[in-house]
Amino acid sequence: MSSEFHIPVLSHEAVRLLINPDLKNRVLVDGTLGGGGYTKLICEGTAEGDFIYALDKDLNAIDEARAKLGFCAKKLEIINANFADVAETLAGRGVNEISGIVLDLGLSSFQIEHEDGFSYLRDTPLDMRAYREDPLTAADVLNEYSRHELLRVFEEYGEIGNAERLADSIAAERKKSRFTTTIQLAELVESEYRITRKNRMDFLSKIFQALRIEVNNEIENLKMALEQSLRICASGGRIVVVSYHSLEDRIVKNFFRSNSAGKNDPLEGKLLKILTKKPVSPGWNEIKSNRRSRSAKLRAAEIIQTQI
Numbered sequence: 001m002s003s004e005f006h007i008p009v010l011s012h013e014a015v016r017l018l019i020n021p022d023l024k025n026r027v028l029v030d031g032t033l034g035g036g037g038y039t040k041l042i043c044e045g046t047a048e049g050d051f052i053y054a055l056d057k058d059l060n061a062i063d064e065a066r067a068k069l070g071f072c073a074k075k076l077e078i079i080n081a082n083f084a085d086v087a088e089t090l091a092g093r094g095v096n097e098i099s100g101i102v103l104d105l106g107l108s109s110f111q112i113e114h115e116d117g118f119s120y121l122r123d124t125p126l127d128m129r130a131y132r133e134d135p136l137t138a139a140d141v142l143n144e145y146s147r148h149e150l151l152r153v154f155e156e157y158g159e160i161g162n163a164e165r166l167a168d169s170i171a172a173e174r175k176k177s178r179f180t181t182t183i184q185l186a187e188l189v190e191s192e193y194r195i196t197r198k199n200r201m202d203f204l205s206k207i208f209q210a211l212r213i214e215v216n217n218e219i220e221n222l223k224m225a226l227e228q229s230l231r232i233c234a235s236g237g238r239i240v241v242v243s244y245h246s247l248e249d250r251i252v253k254n255f256f257r258s259n260s261a262g263k264n265d266p267l268e269g270k271l272l273k274i275l276t277k278k279p280v281s282p283g284w285n286e287i288k289s290n291r292r293s294r295s296a297k298l299r300a301a302e303i304i305q306t307q308i
């Protein structure tokens, strides 16, 4: 694996918002280690007495980051875990309170380019699991889901217009032969829809993204991680999320708003102060040098302890 593993997006902005300079002996969590870009900056930006936990579901990310982050070993533990289980994972290490967590959602470039099923540009098995132990693959979704379930996936996660047509053609195709490879799906889509060369990439990306979100339970994981983060973050702790999909961004925005000052019934007496009135987006230079950053939106909030 190489330095091309993943180009971090909005990394300086995310890490600056994560580290509250007013706190000491901070416990910080990078819930999406990936290529270790954010974790490296967190290591560099923290002081003696601080400690960092970095989580990833994907073992390739863990191997890559271990090789890269040796300089920080004294104050870093890398853990192969789902961020949806962050509270339990840390409690197992005797940690019940943290000073901040960052989530940089989605996949690393390495996963898209080298792991099975994520890209329509290579012919690979329709797998798409970031975590090999997970039970569901993309082929299972295409071969086993009812038409109704397929519609939900493509409409909600892909925001695809005329998703009925796609669901119908998948249901018809699998009667002839079961889905096994990425190119089989890409060819079906191209034969069903009149897509031009110009919109081919966007359209196929949306379909593959929708399947990936379903296979990896990404929406549910995000909701669980947000709730647990609020519960275990101490006063002054920060929650920072970078998302690449409008549904994920909406979930983060609504979570921050519904737990922010002025709202009733805060979770465990904690309220959030929103630090980003508008989401932070990459500048033109970042988008130019890293096309994958173009849809990124960063939101951050700080915990205010009201009462216990």
Ligand SMILES: C[S@@+](CC[C@H](N)C(=O)[O-])C[C@H]1O[C@@H](n2cnc3c(N)ncnc32)[C@H](O)[C@@H]1O
Binding pocket: 006, 007, 008, 009, 011, 031, 032, 033, 034, 035, 036, 037, 038, 039, 055, 056, 057, 058, 061, 081, 082, 083, 084, 104, 105, 106, 107, 108, 130, 221
């Ligand atoms: C966009 S990359 C993160 C890149 C990282 N910020 C960097 O600077 O290199 C997203 C990473 O999150 C991981 N991931 C996605 N969902 C996860 C989950 N529920 N729990 C833990 N890791 C997850 C993916 O395996 C991937 O490595």
